[in-house]
Amino acid sequence: DIQMTQSPSSLSASVGDRVTITCQSSQDIGDYLNWYQQKPGKSPKLLIYDASNLESGVPSKFRGSGSGTYFSLTIDPLQPEDIGTYFCQQYNDLPITFGQGTRLEIK
Amino acid sequence: QEQLQESGPGLLKPSETLSLTCTVSGGSLRGYYWSWIRQSPGKGLEWIGYIYYSGRTNSGRTNYHPSLESRLTISLDTSKNQFSLKLRSVTAADTAIYYCARQTGGSLFNYWGQGTQVTVSS
Numbered sequence: 001d002i003q004m005t006q007s008p009s010s011l012s013a014s015v016g017d018r019v020t021i022t023c024q025s026s027q028d029i030g031d032y033l034n035w036y037q038q039k040p041g042k043s044p045k046l047l048i049y050d051a052s053n054l055e056s057g058v059p060s061k062f063r064g065s066g067s068g069t070y071f072s073l074t075i076d077p078l079q080p081e082d083i084g085t086y087f088c089q090q091y092n093d094l095p096i097t098f099g100q101g102t103r104l105e106i107k
Numbered sequence: 108q109e110q111l112q113e114s115g116p117g118l119l120k121p122s123e124t125l126s127l128t129c130t131v132s133g134g135s136l137r138g139y140y141w142s143w144i145r146q147s148p149g150k151g152l153e154w155i156g157y158i159y160y161s162g163r164t165n166s167g168r169t170n171y172h173p174s175l176e177s178r179l180t181i182s183l184d185t186s187k188n189q190f191s192l193k194l195r196s197v198t199a200a201d202t203a204i205y206y207c208a209r210q211t212g213g214s215l216f217n218y219w220g221q222g223t224q225v226t227v228s229s
Contacts, residue, residue: 034214044152089215091214095173098154
């Protein structure tokens with residue numbers, strides 16, 4: 001299985017900050033990576049697909065980048081409604097695997 | 108707007124079979140991968156498996172997580188626009204929130220059900 005490692009596991013930042021979450025894969029996955037946001041008590045929501053493409057309806061303050069084994073999700077500027085947990089997901093190979101999540105809080 | 112809704116029992120005893128159904132409304136099963144994903148505090152998000160329905164036959168093509176393959180069956184009921192999961196011989200390790208999701212192109216999950224809590228306890 002391809003292992004996905006996110007960093008940090010939790011993060012506290014202020015409104016208006018620029019926040020970056022990283023995701024590393026255990027092998028080269030090209031750009032076969034997606035990002036999701038999960039708010040408390042809700043199901044995950046797709047934000048970014050194919051590493052850098054913004055899903056329809058998602059604000060442009062979310063930006064994805066990277067390829068190969070190193071990826072990042074940037075939120076700029078951070079707003080109170082952005083609290084939740086963020087996950088990366090690879091689909092280069094089966095089984096599909098997810099990162100362990102990054103929990104984002106507002107200071 | 109496509110909507111997915113999971114249904115099934117929330118409490119099982121060890122060794123029983125977990126049966127969940129996902130009802131899809133606002134769209135067709137044809138041409139998509141239909142997945143089950145679970146989430147537990149200890150293991151995070153775990154893809155369970157999918158069934159792909161081309162529409163050329165009445166059945167679908169499945170792919171399962173290797174760790175669950177021996178206990179798992181995912182099937183379709185096209186007449187009801189539903190797909191289902193059966194997981195046999197459950198243990199406490201199968202306790203999780205179970206989500207159904209539409210997987211576009213075998214890559215991204217862009218529609219999710221609200222999730223259903225499944226607890227395995229004696």
